[in-house]
Amino acid sequence: MTLGELKKGQKAKVLQAPVSQGTGERLREFGFVPDAILEILAEAPFGGDPILVMIHDTRVAVRRDDARGIQVSLLQP
Amino acid sequence: MSETQASLPTLVLVGSPNCGKTALFNALTGLNHKVANYPGVTVDWAEALSRKQFGPAIKILDLPGTYSLNPQSDDELLTKQIIQREGHYPIQADVLVCVADVNHLSLHLRLVMEVIALGQPMVLAISMVDQAEKFGTMPDLKELEQALGIPVRAVSALKNRGLQELMDTIHEVHAKSIQPRTLSLPQEPVGRIHFLNNLLRKVQPNAMKRGSGWTDRIDRWLLHPWLGPVALMLVFLLIFQAIFSWASLPQDWIEGGMGNLGVWAGGFLPDGLLKSLIVDGLISGVGAVVVFLPQILILFFFLLILEDSGYMARAAFLLDRLMRGVGLNGRSVLPLVSGFACAIPSIMSTRIMGSRRERWVTILITPLMTCSARLPVYTLLISAFIPERHIFGFLNLQGFVLFALYVGGIASALMVAWVIQKFGWVGGASSFVMELPTYRWPTSLNVIRGLYDRGLAFLTRAGTFIMSVVIILWFLSTFPLPPDNATLPSIHYSFAGQMGQWLEPIFAPLGWNWKIVVALIPGFAAREVLVGALGMVYAIDHTIADEQQITALSSILSHELTLAAAVALLVWYVFAPQCFATFAVMQKETRSWRMTAAGFFYLLALAYMFAWMAHGLTEALA
Numbered sequence: 001m002t003l004g005e006l007k008k009g010q011k012a013k014v015l016q017a018p019v020s021q022g023t024g025e026r027l028r029e030f031g032f033v034p035d036a037i038l039e040i041l042a043e044a045p046f047g048g049d050p051i052l053v054m055i056h057d058t059r060v061a062v063r064r065d066d067a068r069g070i071q072v073s074l075l076q077p
Numbered sequence: 078m079s080e081t082q083a084s085l086p087t088l089v090l091v092g093s094p095n096c097g098k099t100a101l102f103n104a105l106t107g108l109n110h111k112v113a114n115y116p117g118v119t120v121d122w123a124e125a126l127s128r129k130q131f132g133p134a135i136k137i138l139d140l141p142g143t144y145s146l147n148p149q150s151d152d153e154l155l156t157k158q159i160i161q162r163e164g165h166y167p168i169q170a171d172v173l174v175c176v177a178d179v180n181h182l183s184l185h186l187r188l189v190m191e192v193i194a195l196g197q198p199m200v201l202a203i204s205m206v207d208q209a210e211k212f213g214t215m216p217d218l219k220e221l222e223q224a225l226g227i228p229v230r231a232v233s234a235l236k237n238r239g240l241q242e243l244m245d246t247i248h249e250v251h252a253k254s255i256q257p258r259t260l261s262l263p264q265e266p267v268g269r270i271h272f273l274n275n276l277l278r279k280v281q282p283n284a285m286k287r288g289s290g291w292t293d294r295i296d297r298w299l300l301h302p303w304l305g306p307v308a309l310m311l312v313f314l315l316i317f318q319a320i321f322s323w324a325s326l327p328q329d330w331i332e333g334g335m336g337n338l339g340v341w342a343g344g345f346l347p348d349g350l351l352k353s354l355i356v357d358g359l360i361s362g363v364g365a366v367v368v369f370l371p372q373i374l375i376l377f378f379f380l381l382i383l384e385d386s387g388y389m390a391r392a393a394f395l396l397d398r399l400m401r402g403v404g405l406n407g408r409s410v411l412p413l414v415s416g417f418a419c420a421i422p423s424i425m426s427t428r429i430m431g432s433r434r435e436r437w438v439t440i441l442i443t444p445l446m447t448c449s450a451r452l453p454v455y456t457l458l459i460s461a462f463i464p465e466r467h468i469f470g471f472l473n474l475q476g477f478v479l480f481a482l483y484v485g486g487i488a489s490a491l492m493v494a495w496v497i498q499k500f501g502w503v504g505g506a507s508s509f510v511m512e513l514p515t516y517r518w519p520t521s522l523n524v525i526r527g528l529y530d531r532g533l534a535f536l537t538r539a540g541t542f543i544m545s546v547v548i549i550l551w552f553l554s555t556f557p558l559p560p561d562n563a564t565l566p567s568i569h570y571s572f573a574g575q576m577g578q579w580l581e582p583i584f585a586p587l588g589w590n591w592k593i594v595v596a597l598i599p600g601f602a603a604r605e606v607l608v609g610a611l612g613m614v615y616a617i618d619h620t621i622a623d624e625q626q627i628t629a630l631s632s633i634l635s636h637e638l639t640l641a642a643a644v645a646l647l648v649w650y651v652f653a654p655q656c657f658a659t660f661a662v663m664q665k666e667t668r669s670w671r672m673t674a675a676g677f678f679y680l681l682a683l684a685y686m687f688a689w690m691a692h693g694l695t696e697a698l699a
Contacts, residue, residue, distance in 0.1 A: 017267070020521075022149060023432070023508040028513065029145045029187065033267045041293065042300040046398040050301065050407075050509055056183040056274070057284065059513040061394045061407070066508045 004040070004068035006051070008077075011039045023066050031056045037059050057063035084125070085167060086251050087136045091160055091192055092176035092187045094142035095387070095514035097204035100234035101176055102139040103522045105131065105244070106376055108694045109276070113534055122155070131244040136166065141428075144184075144512075146191045156471075160403075161195065172251045173199040174243075179209040179231075180515060181269075182216065182277055182284070186225075190269050193227060193257045196300070198250045200228045207233040216281035224276050226258035232264040235520060235613030240632075242537060280528035292387075292515045296455075299388070305395050312388070312509040313414070316379045320417070322370050324686070327371040335364030354551055362547030362607055363540070367607070369419075372449045374528055380411070381527040385519035390511060403491045404498025406432070409439040414489070416446030420659045422531060437667060438494050441503075441676050443449055444659055445490035448481045451650055455482055457608055461631035462643040478647075484649050489683070542658055546602035550610075553598075568614055570646050587688050588642030604655045641695035648691040650686035 006012060014036045018024035042052040050063045090097040106125035123139040140159060141152035148154040158164040160173060175192055177185035189201055209215045222229045228246050232239035263272050299308055341359045346352040383389045395409030400409050408430045415423035430436040463475045497503055553574040568574050577595030584594050596610035605669050612626060615633050656678045664673040
């Protein structure tokens, strides 16, 4: 599954880093690389998009479309 | 810059956004800085000498924050070019000082590792350690130094701690040209992240217990699906309220002061052209602009606090979905909100936007946000034509019209963005990735410095650009001089009067006579000048008080113009491409004449079209 499908409160582990230039690069710099643990802190109003992701010590707001390039596996709560 | 300053060693501050770099800069330099701005390049950075108390003077530069040396936006590109000594900037960095927030070492040290790889003399400053000490999350500095191979110092700009030690270290690194011992640091991004995570587990084992839990607690309310937007609306309402009510008192002072200055100067200058230039031209023309200083400062006061505290990023998060609907993203929110004060700083603030497409569209629609220069024009026309009564029993009709003009500006800005997206006129993809920083108390020094910069920039503009335009306008409306037996006000015989009569047929469908057209011409230099220009055209007595002049003017206008023509004029002001400075900045920021021309002509077309429609509609209804 991808980061773009997660709901508020879910935790996951990154399997595959985003590959695209630009946005993908920025996401890798924010720490979206294999084995990183992340948690969805919030979903924006008006449709739950973008989402707010906690990764390492960083809160990153990202659109679900941009988050679909990141493969994750859900961690059981 | 003097010879002695040019030979001083230069220290460049480098760090990620929100790392506390600017607070450190302010603490090291005080307020004696200047914003450097080199002609022809879209750059600026702050530059200052270190405070005397820290020992021998050293030049300090504060560059835009960046997450990596792999730039995604124009301001990040500048930082990369300067520290890698690319491009043609008059800067030679002797020592690089990387700044990393102690609470975000995992993110901020990634940039530090990239900088280490450059092999230049450098120091790492760990910032905001006052919080870390409180929460017991201080990293082991000795171990960090060991692992990274560079000197590491802990500082707190807020509490003024560790600054002397940092400066001493900088002097030592510079004197001995100490380079990083980059022996075994991984070079590719994923390796860096894993290296840092392992390192931080060792040197900062308590990091996860940090005190940012309260950021999550605040976000639970401020990012709540429906309380969040409500809070955002309240914040914007508060700002508007402040701009329009708090500013009126200082504005009265400025107007009074300028009036007195005119009377004082008029008192000893002999009658004639010089007096006319100084009193009617310079003092009243520049005064008409300076009067907006309080509104601009109040708006920026709030914007600086919202930015410094971390709330602006939340506003971008909350509004991204709406902005996406018209092909923009959450980052457009800050420039568009600044547009309510003035389009110029607002266009400059689009530099932080990553995507060129979204940046350009934001620049194109920014002039539609109702800037404070339109306000005096709106006020004059509304008081002359809109009856002071209530609709639906409680709404003040005049206030409602003013509100409608603001909403009209916002709505048309969003519609234009939507149309540009619909027809794909500006190419490029849309995305939104943004860090939401930990909430933080804004520091007073940051806010004061920010206000000082913006106020100074505004006054410089008033003192240079607007002053030269005012002189040209004075010339056009004074020469040729009226004949000796003239019966009409002198403007009738001037170049401006002739231009107005020549342009009259073009604007006749909007219901305007040549006098209105004459007054519109200076409005292209600065919108608010319309009020003064109308006063000149209708030869309002300058010696009476400002308020009486406005009252006299509005009673003349209500006879001169039909209601339909006045509504057309209001609508014209919502759209018209006025204030040449906006387009100068547009050209400078986009470096595209095509873009600037497109911006000018689409606004002109919309202004004429909607003013014509408003004229027809009002006539039909009335």
